[in-house]
Amino acid sequence: MTHLLWARQRTLALVLIASLALPSSADTGTVWVFLKDKNGNDGRPIPWTVHADRELADLPVTQQYAAQLESYGSLRTRSRWLNAVSIELPDADAERLGDLPFVAAVSPVRATRRAVSPAHLPARKTAAPHQDYGPSFEQLNLLGVPLLHTSGLRGEGVRIAIMDTGFNWPDYRAFAHLNVIAARDFINDDEDVTDQRDQPVTGDEFALGQAGHGTRVLGLVAGNDPGQLIGVAPNAEYLLAKVEDLARELPIEEDRWIAGIEWADSMGAHVVNGSLGYTDWDDGTGYTYGDLDGRTALTSIAAQIAVERGLVVVVSAGNEGNKLWHYITAPADAPSVMTVGAVHVQSAMIASFSSRGPTSDGRIKPDVVAPGQFVYSVEGGRGLVPGSFGSQQYGRLNGTSAASPLVAGVAALMLQQDPTLTPHQVNDRLRSTATDLGPVGPDTVFGYGLVNATDAIGLQPEIPDQAKALRPFPNPAVGETPVVHFPFQLIVADQVELSVFDGAGNVVDEIAPQRWVEGTHTMAGQALAWRVPKELATGVYHYRLMSSVFDELGTIAIVRD
Known part of the structure; x- marks a missing residue:
C-alpha cells in the first residue's frame, strides 16, 4: 500500500x-x-x-x-x-x-547555485581541547556522543552514503583508517571522487576546490585523527557519491542527486546524508514555497522513496534563515526524512542562517537541530602530497550542511546498537528524545530540539544526586604539554566554563561556555580538559569553574620540565 x-x-x-x-x-x-x-x-x-x-x-x-x-x-x-x-x-x-x-x-x-556557507563567527573564548577528540570534542559532547564511543559504538557494520561535491579523503591523516566500500563520480562518469585536473565536465577541479565541501562533511562523521578530529561514526563503512558540479553556472542539479541516492540504495546503504538543497533558480523555473509539500520536488519524492525502501535519509534544512527565502529547501520537506537545523557548537543557540519551517502543508520542519556553527573538521582541499594520508590541515565551518552529517552519524550508532530499527523508528527516537530548546514542544526553528544521542540509543548516563565541581587532576601539571582535567557532576544539562588567572589576577586563558549533558563527568576523556598554554611558566595559577549551579575557585600548579 x-x-x-x-x-x-x-x-x-x-x-x-x-x-x-x-x-x-x-x-x-x-x-x-x-x-x-x-x-x-x-x-x-x-x-x-x-x-x-x-x-x-x-x-x-x-x-x-x-x-x-x-x-x-x-x-x-x-x-x-x-x-x-x-x-x-x-x-x-x-x-x-x-x-x-x-x-x-x-x-x-532543476538547477541552482550552492548557497554560500555563512562566514563563521569567532568563539567568544578559546575552545576546549581534549586529549583524544581535540577541538572536535565540543560538537560531539553537545550531542552526547563520547559516552557512546566509550561504550564501543563507533559505527561498525553500518554503511553510510555521503552525497556531496567530491571527497579528497586519500590526502588526510584523519581518513587513513576509512573503509570506503565504493565511490562514484556522477558528473564525470568514473570512480574517482577526488579533485582532478582536466576533467571532461568539471575541468580543473584543483582550481575550483570542487571536493572541499564534501571532504569537510565527511570529516565530521568519519574523521579519526586522535588529538585533532574524531567523527561520530569513524568505523562505519562508506559510500561516496559526487553529485554536485561547481564548474557550471547552476551546479546543483537534481538528476545527479537522484542518481546518487538510487546508487546508494543499490550498494546496500543503511544511512544517507545529503547536504544539498533546492529552492528558487535564476532561470525562473524553480520551486516556490508552495511546492514544499513533500510531493512536488523530485528530490523530495526520491528521498521519500528511499525511506520507504529502508534507508535512513538525513538532510540539511538549508542556510536560508536570514535571507529572503527563509524556509527549508527541498528535499528537506519530504515527510520521512530527518531534516536538521544548526545551532552554535558552544552555546546551542540557533544559527541565524538555519532555515525555518514549516512545510507549505503545515508540517513541523526542521525535525531536530545539531551543531552547525563553528564546528571543526578537515580543511578539505587537496593535500601537498595527494594520496599520502599526510595532510593535517583543519578549520572551522558553518552551515546546516555541517549539522546534517553529525546526525547521520548518530543514526548509524543507533543502527549498530539495534540493527532491527526501521527508518521511521530511528526518526521517532531522534525526535522524542531530543532536548527541547525553543518554546515548549516542537516548533519551526529548533524542531523537536537538540539531538541527544545517549537517550536516542537508550544508554542512560549515571545521574548524580547533586551538581558540583570536583578537584582537577593532575595537580601539579608537569611537562611541556600537560592537560588538566576539571571533573564535575550535573543533574541537568548546563553550560560550563573555565577561567584561569595568574597571581596578579590577570586572565591567562579561558574556555568558552559549553553545553554539557547531565551526568558524571569525572574521568579523563569525559571531564572538561584544559591544555596548558606553552607560554605559561612554572608557577601557581588560580582557576574558576562555573555553571549555573556551582562556582568553584581553586589553584593549579604548573611545573615545566
Whole structure:
C-alpha cells in the first residue's frame, strides 16, 4: 500500500511538472523525460502509474526507450524509481520529445547555485581541547556522543552514503583508517571522487576546490585523527557519491542527486546524508514555497522513496534563515526524512542562517537541530602530497550542511546498537528524545530540539544526586604539554566554563561556555580538559569553574620540565 500511495503522488507530481515551461534562454538544456511504462521481467511493458511497486521500481528504464532518446542528445542519468531519463540536448529539440509515443511528460532538470556557507563567527573564548577528540570534542559532547564511543559504538557494520561535491579523503591523516566500500563520480562518469585536473565536465577541479565541501562533511562523521578530529561514526563503512558540479553556472542539479541516492540504495546503504538543497533558480523555473509539500520536488519524492525502501535519509534544512527565502529547501520537506537545523557548537543557540519551517502543508520542519556553527573538521582541499594520508590541515565551518552529517552519524550508532530499527523508528527516537530548546514542544526553528544521542540509543548516563565541581587532576601539571582535567557532576544539562588567572589576577586563558549533558563527568576523556598554554611558566595559577549551579575557585600548579 505504501508504494502504491507514492506511485499516485508521483503521478500528481508529473502532471504538475509537465505544465511548467521548458528552458528557452540557452542553446542547450537538460530535461527530464518521464516514461509511460517500463518492461517487466517478462519483457512486456507495464504502465508505470498503475504498477509502480518496489519490484518494478528496481528494474532499469526500458533500454529501447533510452536508445531512441539518445538520438536527440546526450543521456545523463536514468532513474529507476521515477522511470525517467535526463538528457542534455538543444532547446529547440526538447519540445519534440513530448510527441514520442512512450513519453508521459517532459520538464526541466532543476538547477541552482550552492548557497554560500555563512562566514563563521569567532568563539567568544578559546575552545576546549581534549586529549583524544581535540577541538572536535565540543560538537560531539553537545550531542552526547563520547559516552557512546566509550561504550564501543563507533559505527561498525553500518554503511553510510555521503552525497556531496567530491571527497579528497586519500590526502588526510584523519581518513587513513576509512573503509570506503565504493565511490562514484556522477558528473564525470568514473570512480574517482577526488579533485582532478582536466576533467571532461568539471575541468580543473584543483582550481575550483570542487571536493572541499564534501571532504569537510565527511570529516565530521568519519574523521579519526586522535588529538585533532574524531567523527561520530569513524568505523562505519562508506559510500561516496559526487553529485554536485561547481564548474557550471547552476551546479546543483537534481538528476545527479537522484542518481546518487538510487546508487546508494543499490550498494546496500543503511544511512544517507545529503547536504544539498533546492529552492528558487535564476532561470525562473524553480520551486516556490508552495511546492514544499513533500510531493512536488523530485528530490523530495526520491528521498521519500528511499525511506520507504529502508534507508535512513538525513538532510540539511538549508542556510536560508536570514535571507529572503527563509524556509527549508527541498528535499528537506519530504515527510520521512530527518531534516536538521544548526545551532552554535558552544552555546546551542540557533544559527541565524538555519532555515525555518514549516512545510507549505503545515508540517513541523526542521525535525531536530545539531551543531552547525563553528564546528571543526578537515580543511578539505587537496593535500601537498595527494594520496599520502599526510595532510593535517583543519578549520572551522558553518552551515546546516555541517549539522546534517553529525546526525547521520548518530543514526548509524543507533543502527549498530539495534540493527532491527526501521527508518521511521530511528526518526521517532531522534525526535522524542531530543532536548527541547525553543518554546515548549516542537516548533519551526529548533524542531523537536537538540539531538541527544545517549537517550536516542537508550544508554542512560549515571545521574548524580547533586551538581558540583570536583578537584582537577593532575595537580601539579608537569611537562611541556600537560592537560588538566576539571571533573564535575550535573543533574541537568548546563553550560560550563573555565577561567584561569595568574597571581596578579590577570586572565591567562579561558574556555568558552559549553553545553554539557547531565551526568558524571569525572574521568579523563569525559571531564572538561584544559591544555596548558606553552607560554605559561612554572608557577601557581588560580582557576574558576562555573555553571549555573556551582562556582568553584581553586589553584593549579604548573611545573615545566
